[in-house]
Every structure is written in C-alpha cells, then in structure tokens.
Amino acid sequence: MSRSREGHVQFRIQPGGHLTGDLRVPGDKSISHRAVMLAALAEGTTEVQGFLEGEDALATLAALRAMGVPIRGPERGRLVIEGRGLHGLRPPLGPLYLGNSGTSMRLLCGLLAGQRFDSTLTGDASLSRRPMQRVTAPLSRMGAQLETGEAGTAPLHIKGGQPLHGIHYEMPIASAQVKSCLLLAGLYARGETCVIEPAPTRDHTERMLMAFGYELRCQDGCVCLSGQRRLHGVSLLTVPADISSATFFLVGASIAPGSDLRLTEVGLNPTRTGAIVILRRMGADIDVLNERTVAGEPVADLRVRHAALHGTHITPDLVPAAIDEFPALFVAAACAEGETLLQGAEELRVKETDRITAMAAGLQALGIIVEPRSDGIRIVGGAPKGGRVRALGDHRVAMAFAMAALRADAEIVIDDSRNVATSFPGFVELAAGAGLGIRSEVMDEQP
Numbered sequence: 238m239s240r241s242r243e244g245h246v247q248f249r250i251q252p253g254g255h256l257t258g259d260l261r262v263p264g265d266k267s268i269s270h271r272a273v274m275l276a277a278l279a280e281g282t283t284e285v286q287g288f289l290e291g292e293d294a295l296a297t298l299a300a301l302r303a304m305g306v307p308i309r310g311p312e313r314g315r316l317v318i319e320g321r322g323l324h325g326l327r328p329p330l331g332p333l334y335l336g337n338s339g340t341s342m343r344l345l346c347g348l349l350a351g352q353r354f355d356s357t358l359t360g361d362a363s364l365s366r367r368p369m370q371r372v373t374a375p376l377s378r379m380g381a382q383l384e385t386g387e388a389g390t391a392p393l394h395i396k397g398g399q400p401l402h403g404i405h406y407e408m409p410i411a412s413a414q415v416k417s418c419l420l421l422a423g424l425y426a427r428g429e430t431c432v433i434e435p436a437p438t439r440d441h442t443e444r445m446l447m448a449f450g451y452e453l454r455c456q457d458g459c460v461c462l463s464g465q466r467r468l469h470g471v472s473l474l475t476v477p478a479d480i481s482s483a484t485f486f487l488v489g490a491s492i493a494p495g496s497d498l499r500l501t502e503v504g505l506n507p508t509r510t511g512a513i514v515i516l517r518r519m520g521a522d523i524d525v526l527n528e529r530t531v532a533g534e535p536v537a538d539l540r541v542r543h544a545a546l547h548g549t550h551i552t553p554d555l556v557p558a559a560i561d562e563f564p565a566l567f568v569a570a571a572c573a574e575g576e577t578l579l580q581g582a583e584e585l586r587v588k589e590t591d592r593i594t595a596m597a598a599g600l601q602a603l604g605i606i607v608e609p610r611s612d613g614i615r616i617v618g619g620a621p622k623g624g625r626v627r628a629l630g631d632h633r634v635a636m637a638f639a640m641a642a643l644r645a646d647a648e649i650v651i652d653d654s655r656n657v658a659t660s661f662p663g664f665v666e667l668a669a670g671a672g673l674g675i676r677s678e679v680m681d682e683q684p
C-alpha cells in the first residue's frame with residue numbers, strides 16, 4: 238500500500254492564474270463501471286479503451302477478478318476482458334471491498350442478486366453510511382434475499398440461488414444507480430423487468446446493454462428488458478472523457494480572466510449535460526465543437542473562455558442531469574454577480590458526503606454568504622478569500638475548492654483530499670499543467 242493511500246492528503250493552491258491549453262480529462266466513471274461489468278457477463282472477449290483508472294472503477298474491476306473473470310490490464314486505459322457469460326462468475330473467496338464507490342456497490346448488488354453463490358459487499362466509512370435500501374427493497378420484491386446493516390447500510394449480504402422474477406418498479410427518486418441495479422438483476426429474472434423514472438437519469442446502462450446486443454425497450458421514462466438472454470462481447474469499446482471531471486475545468490476557465498481552454502473527447506450524453514446548460518444560463522462562454530458518436534455515446538470537444546458570470550435559479554428539473562456537478566457549480570455561483578438558488582437537490586445530502594453541508598461550510602470559510610437549505614442552497618456571489626477548507630474525503634468537493642483559488646485573494650488549503658484519486662487520477666498534474674498553482678502534500682496526520 239502506498240504512503241499516499243495511508244497518509245492524509247492536503248492540496249495547497251496559490252491564488253490567481255488562468256487556465257489554457259488542450260487537455261483530455263480521464264475516462265467517464267459511470268461508463269467505465271458499466272463497460273467492465275457487462276463485458277464480464279458477456280460471451281466472448283471485449284476490449285475497452287479510455288477506461289478510468291481511478292479507484293472506484295478499479296474497485297469494480299477487482300470485484301470481477303475476485304469472481305474469476307480473466308482481465309488483462311488496465312494499461313494506459315486499455316483492458317481486455319474474457320467474458321464468462323451470464324452464469325460464469327465464480328464465488329469470491331471473501332467479501333468484495335468496494336472502497337468509496339457507491340456505483341460499484343449499488344450496481345454489483347443487482348448483478349449478484351441473480352448469482353448461484355452468496356456474496357458480501359463492503360466499503361469504506363463513507364460508503365458504509367450511504368443508503369442501500371433504495372436498491373435492496375426493490376430487489377427483495379424481485380425475489381432476492383439480502384441483508385443490510387441496521388441502518389439499511391453496508392455491509393450487504395446477498396444470498397445466492399434465489400430465483401428472481403421481473404417487476405414493474407416506479408422509482409421514488411431519480412437514480413441511475415437504482416435503475417441500473419434493477420436492470421442488471423433483471424438480466425437474471427424470469428419475465429420482464431420495467432423501471433419507471435420520475436425524471437430522466439443517465440442512460441449509460443441502457444446504451445451499454447444495447448452495445449452488447451441485449452434488447453431493451455425505452456419509452457416515456459420507462460425502460461424494460463426480458464431476462465435470461467445473452468450479452469455478446471464487443472471488439473472495441475471506447476470510453477469518452479468524463480463530463481463530471483471536465484466540469485471542474487469548465488468552471489475554472491469560466492471564472493478566471495484570461496482563460497481559454499479546450500477539453501477533448503468529452504462525453505455529452507444529454508442526461509449528463511446539465512452543468513453546461515446551467516453554466517451557459519449564468520453567462521458562460523462554452524462552444525461545443527466536433528460533435529460525433531463514440532460507442533453509442535455522443536462526444537464532442539469543448540472550448541471554454543472566461544466570461545462574467547451572473548447568478549441563476551436552478552429548478553428541480555435541472556438537477557438529475559447535473560447531479561455530480563453541484564460542488565463545482567457552487568464555486569461558479571460564489572464567483573458570479575448576484576444570487577444563485579438551487580432547489581430540489583436533496584440527493585446531494587447522501588453523496589460521498591453531505592455536499593450541501595460540506596460546500597456551505599467551505600464557502601463560508603472563504604467569506605462567501607450562503608444559506609444551506611434542506612433541498613439545496615442559496616449563494617450570494619462575491620469574491621472568495623483565501624483560507625482553509627475541508628473536503629471531508631469527498632473527491633468532488635476537493636476539486637471544486639481547488640478551482641475557487643483562481644479567484645481567491647490568498648492561498649486556499651484543502652484538507653482531506655486523498656479521494657480525488659477515486660474519480661480523477663492525475664488531477665493535480667493536469668490542473669497544474671493548465672495553469673492552476675496547485676500542489677499536493679501527504680501528511681502523516683490529519684491537521
């Protein structure tokens with residue numbers, strides 16, 4: 238285990254500067270998880286390029302390996318997976334540890350509910366606090382047998398050998414993880430599994446299932462599939478750059494005078510582009526260039542230049558397509574003229590940390606006026622000062638505050654930033670190369 242894995246990581250960012258150049262952020266996290274899960278369940282070999290070598294996607298990979306899936310790589314984002322077929326996984330020797338990764342836990346839970354063997358899913362302290370009943374309750378209705386901890390949290394114990402049957406499930410919350418979990422369980426179920434969404438959520442599972450030759454029907458917010466068919470390996474799957482990672486740079490370049498940045502091969506699935514819509518409403522200057530389709534996903538290059546931002550009202554309908562981008566968007570709002578109000582985003586409270594509380598505390602520490610609310614936040618734009626903030630182990634909180642330094646009047650120090658490696662390995666180097674005065678320090682103790 239490396240020292241940085243054990244130690245406390247702190248970011249120190251010098252104030253000012255701007256972002257320029259061409260860069261490709263790492264592969265999409267959501268698509269990386271799905272690519273390797275479906276490749277493992279497919280018949281035949283699948284090659285993946287652009288795979289995110291971040292800890293979350295690597296946790297999924299390690300779980301698949303522990304269940305006997307032969308995988309070569311990853312080497313610079315390339316992987317070769319020998320699919321085992323729907324019924325070819327082997328019982329793991331012990332619990333499957335998924336670190337910080339909610340997507341791994343919720344999706345694998347659906348996949349494992351249909352296996353002939355028992356399994357246990359565990360995670361780090363943050364993942365062990367996150368709600369899992371949202372997946373275990375509908376899985377039980379499909380005939381799965383699962384046990385959670387008392388608070389409905391991990392560890393999850395999944396009993397194998399249970400015959401599953403399809404259900405029609407109206408999701409009470411808009412969650413792509415819940416939808417995907419049930420679709421994966423539905424692969425093993427007798428009959429039809431249908432998931433009805435209250436609002437559109439990322440549809441990477443649906444697109445990826447189709448890429449592996451699995452038939453499904455999507456209409457009017459309802460997605461259905463029939464179980465017990467086959468997935469066929471794909472000769473080459475390309476994972477686009479992650480729009481969630483790109484958003485830190487969209488915000489950084491927008492707020493920092495003199496910035497002109499090009500982000501290449503960014504996934505622009507319409508269920509994920511809420512941050513671009515919101516930033517443009519705030520006055521951001523973002524051009525979408527060279528649009529194309531890669532492995533069933535829309536992709537483009539983005540050019541972003543500095544612009545004077547103004548506050549906006551973010552209504553609940555805009556939330557699902559920007560759900561992971563709010564920490565960065567709050568920093569944009571803190572540097573904008575006027576007020577920004579976000580509503581309908583209570584889900585932010587159950588992410589890797591409570592992102593409303595974490596961001597409100599950090600923005601206040603930087604002298605910004607904020608009013609956290611149960612379902613969102615009100616931010617009065619101003620000029621962030623330097624100071625010390627805590628990322629609370631949340632990768633996106635850490636990266637959002639790093640960008641705030643571009644407009645701060647003194648150094649920003651961000652404690653507890655180690656988990657940036659879960660979604661964005663190489664963030665510090667890439668951001669420094671584009672012009673952010675950032676360095677990362679590993680300390681033995683948390684200050």
Ligand code: S3P
Nearest residue numbers: 267340411412413414415560561
């Ligand atoms: C994800 C779905 C979203 C998102 C998460 C990744 C996915 O979670 O926040 O980072 O890959 O399906 P919810 O389904 O809880 O909204």
